[in-house]
Amino acid sequence: MTTQHETEKVSRRSLIAGIAAAGGTAAFAGVAAAQSMPGHDMAAMQDDAPSAVNPYSAPSIHEGGHGQMITVGRVDAAANGFDPTAMLTDWDFGTVSLMEDGRVLRTFEVEAIDKDIEIAPGVTFPAWTFNGRVPGPALRAKEGERLRIVFRNYGSHPHSMHFHGIHSWRMDGVPGAGLINPGEEFIYEFDARPFGCHLYHCHALPLKRHMHKGMYGAFVIDPDPELHPEFADAARSRLYGTPENARWQELVMVMNAFDTNFDNANEFYAVNTVAHAFAQQPIRIEKSRPVRIYLVNVTEFDPINSFHLHANFFDYFDTGTTLTPTLRTVDLIMQCQAQRGILEFSYAEHEAGPYMFHAHQAEFTELGWMGMFDVVEA
Amino acid sequence: MTDTSPGAPTAGWRRFAWLLAPLLVLAVAVAWIASVDPLRSFNNGAPPVEAIAFERVVLDSGGIKTFIRAGGSEPMTIAQVQIDNAYWTFTMDPPGPLARGSTAWLQVPYPWVLGEAHRINLVTNTGATFEHEIPVAVPTPVATQGQLTQQAIVGAIVGILPVAIGLMFYPALRGMGSLGMGFLLALTVGLLAFLLVDMTFEALELSLQSAALFQGQAMVILAALSTFLILMGIGRRSGQPEGLALAFYIAFGIGLHNFGEGLAIGAAFAAGSAGLGTFLVLGFAIHNVTEGIGIAAPMVDRRPPLWTFGALTLVAGLPAVFGMWLGSLAYGPQWSALALGIGAGAILQVIVEVTSYFLRRAEREGQSWLSAPVLSGFLIGLAFMYVTAAVIKI
Numbered sequence: 001m002t003t004q005h006e007t008e009k010v011s012r013r014s015l016i017a018g019i020a021a022a023g024g025t026a027a028f029a030g031v032a033a034a035q036s037m038p039g040h041d042m043a044a045m046q047d048d049a050p051s052a053v054n055p056y057s058a059p060s061i062h063e064g065g066h067g068q069m070i071t072v073g074r075v076d077a078a079a080n081g082f083d084p085t086a087m088l089t090d091w092d093f094g095t096v097s098l099m100e101d102g103r104v105l106r107t108f109e110v111e112a113i114d115k116d117i118e119i120a121p122g123v124t125f126p127a128w129t130f131n132g133r134v135p136g137p138a139l140r141a142k143e144g145e146r147l148r149i150v151f152r153n154y155g156s157h158p159h160s161m162h163f164h165g166i167h168s169w170r171m172d173g174v175p176g177a178g179l180i181n182p183g184e185e186f187i188y189e190f191d192a193r194p195f196g197c198h199l200y201h202c203h204a205l206p207l208k209r210h211m212h213k214g215m216y217g218a219f220v221i222d223p224d225p226e227l228h229p230e231f232a233d234a235a236r237s238r239l240y241g242t243p244e245n246a247r248w249q250e251l252v253m254v255m256n257a258f259d260t261n262f263d264n265a266n267e268f269y270a271v272n273t274v275a276h277a278f279a280q281q282p283i284r285i286e287k288s289r290p291v292r293i294y295l296v297n298v299t300e301f302d303p304i305n306s307f308h309l310h311a312n313f314f315d316y317f318d319t320g321t322t323l324t325p326t327l328r329t330v331d332l333i334m335q336c337q338a339q340r341g342i343l344e345f346s347y348a349e350h351e352a353g354p355y356m357f358h359a360h361q362a363e364f365t366e367l368g369w370m371g372m373f374d375v376v377e378a
Numbered sequence: 379m380t381d382t383s384p385g386a387p388t389a390g391w392r393r394f395a396w397l398l399a400p401l402l403v404l405a406v407a408v409a410w411i412a413s414v415d416p417l418r419s420f421n422n423g424a425p426p427v428e429a430i431a432f433e434r435v436v437l438d439s440g441g442i443k444t445f446i447r448a449g450g451s452e453p454m455t456i457a458q459v460q461i462d463n464a465y466w467t468f469t470m471d472p473p474g475p476l477a478r479g480s481t482a483w484l485q486v487p488y489p490w491v492l493g494e495a496h497r498i499n500l501v502t503n504t505g506a507t508f509e510h511e512i513p514v515a516v517p518t519p520v521a522t523q524g525q526l527t528q529q530a531i532v533g534a535i536v537g538i539l540p541v542a543i544g545l546m547f548y549p550a551l552r553g554m555g556s557l558g559m560g561f562l563l564a565l566t567v568g569l570l571a572f573l574l575v576d577m578t579f580e581a582l583e584l585s586l587q588s589a590a591l592f593q594g595q596a597m598v599i600l601a602a603l604s605t606f607l608i609l610m611g612i613g614r615r616s617g618q619p620e621g622l623a624l625a626f627y628i629a630f631g632i633g634l635h636n637f638g639e640g641l642a643i644g645a646a647f648a649a650g651s652a653g654l655g656t657f658l659v660l661g662f663a664i665h666n667v668t669e670g671i672g673i674a675a676p677m678v679d680r681r682p683p684l685w686t687f688g689a690l691t692l693v694a695g696l697p698a699v700f701g702m703w704l705g706s707l708a709y710g711p712q713w714s715a716l717a718l719g720i721g722a723g724a725i726l727q728v729i730v731e732v733t734s735y736f737l738r739r740a741e742r743e744g745q746s747w748l749s750a751p752v753l754s755g756f757l758i759g760l761a762f763m764y765v766t767a768a769v770i771k772i
Contacts, residue, residue: 260504
């Protein structure tokens with residue numbers, strides 16, 4: 001520490017000398033000495049620091065991995081009407097009925113609503129939402145089902161639901177195909193395919209604005225084990241409602257960001273909207289159960305986002321459309337805008353305790369996109 | 379007066395009533411507008427106007443502290459603080475929303491790095507952002523004895539020393555012919571004219587950094603005009619100032635200018651942007667030597683007592699020391715602008731008085747004010763100041 005500080009003092013003096021030399025002569029050494037703070041060294045700072053926090057000392061474990069680098073205060077989840085932690089496991093399965101041919105018809109109801117939401121402690125954002133939440137409901141279905149999405153626009157602008165999936169042009173949610181005016185209703189109908197981790201978003205123009213205002217959500221199609229006999233076990237572990245699936249801890253994470261001053265650059269980055277939510281409230285993980293994350297990137301303005309897991313490695317299924325990993329044993333993946341995939345990992349061999357995860361663009365991390373897993377014995 | 383005096387008591391009451399009437403109407407209007415809110419129909423749902431001025435930034439071992447002034451149409455709330463694009467914990471004193479014109483300290487325990495640049499960015503509850511750059515981070519000088527002494531020495535070198543040296547030309551200037559005297563006074567007006575222009579622009583530039591509610595530019599001009607008028611009034615109480623009195627007015631005006639120069643050097647210190655080398659300090663000293671000559675000019679045909687030279691030196695030079703002290707503590711730009719505006723007014727007064735003294739002399743001695751020595755004196759004064767200023771502009 002002291003050694004490092006000596007270097008700093010020297011560099012400051014040489015800086016002054018440098019500027020003075022540029023002016024044509026030697027440094028005014030007396031002034032330079034007067035300006036260097038008496039004992040600008042970290043050891044001495046501890047004693048004369050006016051605030052309780054010493055900015056130059058390493059943060060303790062009680063400061064939760066982020067030290068002082070964190071937003072101040074907590075977001076009022078009740079007022080928002082949604083909670084980032086609850087959203088991790090909050091799937092919308094719609095309502096199920098049988099069609100005449102015996103196939104399953106799954107119906108979702110989604111409404112576009114203008115809503116002011118608190119995206120970071122004390123910061124209100126005038127969002128456009130699906131069902132009053134950002135991200136919108138995480139829709140989940142099974143491969144091969146018939147899907148019907150009843151969409152009503154109660155917002156102040158034209159909106160649509162554009163699904164990443166396989167369907168007719170008439171169901172695509174672009175202008176002229178399900179992009180509706182305020183007060184109107186449209187029913188999207190198509191088969192659930194291909195299986196994977198997908199997303200939907202509003203495709204009204206200008207697209208950037210409709211995206212970063214909050215109109216997106218996860219859209220997961222579980223594989224049907226009967227259609228994939230060669231990987232039936234893997235398919236069953238992905239299929240919601242099976243015993244194989246129940247042992248997994250499944251989390252849906254939508255990496256998003258907010259441009260609060262509308263300068264086409266984001267002020268806040270997060271997973272599930274609220275900056276630093278999982279830094280303030282770590283996600284509880286039982287170490288004996290494997291973890292599966294459905295990860296979707298909807299960040300606007302920045303071309304890519306990423307996910308880095310600390311002290312562990314994972315298998316990655318890009319777009320989730322395969323039952324064998326597309327990347328094995330990595331601790332970092334990146335996703336471009338609207339890219340998504342599935343992460344599978346386990347803490348079974350780990351010591352219980354706090355484990356960090358975050359985007360590895362340090363800027364995103366420092367502007368809110370970081371969190372902790374609280375791995376517990378169980 | 380005499381014809382109204384018989385009815386004076388009634389007239390007084392009536393006058394009072396007439397005074398009261400418009401005030402009453404104003405009070406009723408204010409109450410009506412506040413309660414009925416006839417402007418409600420203009421409310422189009424737009425967010426309130428927000429503005430923040432950063433008046434001071436203090437860097438110390440506890441991190442970064444900044445003194446901010448709000449200028450919003452409604453009270454503003456600072457929701458989060460970013461330093462270098464990272465959200466950081468902070469405390470605010472006093473906490474809570476900031477009404478228009480009110481101020482608060484923000485303390486951020488951020489480990490700033492010596493000699494490097496940092497950016498403060500405040501995010502309000504509406505998501506608006508307000509940024510302030512720290513170009514070179516150095517510890518903000520604190521008013522310790524050692525610190526103050528060091529600054530006083532620099533202040534003395536740029537303020538007191540050159541004025542004293544300039545005044546030492548006095549014996550050599552004595553006994554000059556009327557042409558020489560004309561040259562000398564014109565030289566004085568020339569250098570004062572440079573100071574006036576320089577100071578006015580400096581003040582206007584500084585005023586732009588201050589909160590809008592101070593109306594910085596208007597404040598500078600009005601302060602200059604008021605100072606000018608007040609000093610003219612004081613100066614002319616017993617005739618037009620000449621000789622020793624005129625020398626003191628010049629010294630006073632120059633003293634205010636040197637105060638401004640001290641502020642600038644001190645502020646440069648505090649901002650970390652000054653590599654204040656010997657060259658710069660010497661530049662200030664040479665630049666200011668002419669000020670001593672200017673002060674001496676109206677006395678060359680008098681016999682002032684010796685103590686007056688000491689007094690004149692202090693009046694003109696000492697304010698540089700005070701300026702250094704104040705400037706290095708990084709007070710709000712509006713106060714520096716105000717000080718410079720007042721200085722500009724004082725300089726204007728001495729320009730008028732020296733010119734008027736010169737014109738009276740010229741008339742008495744049958745000289746033209748457009749003669750070669752006079753014009754060259756004026757232009758040499760301007761040129762000398764301009765050229766030496768090239769060294770000291772940071």
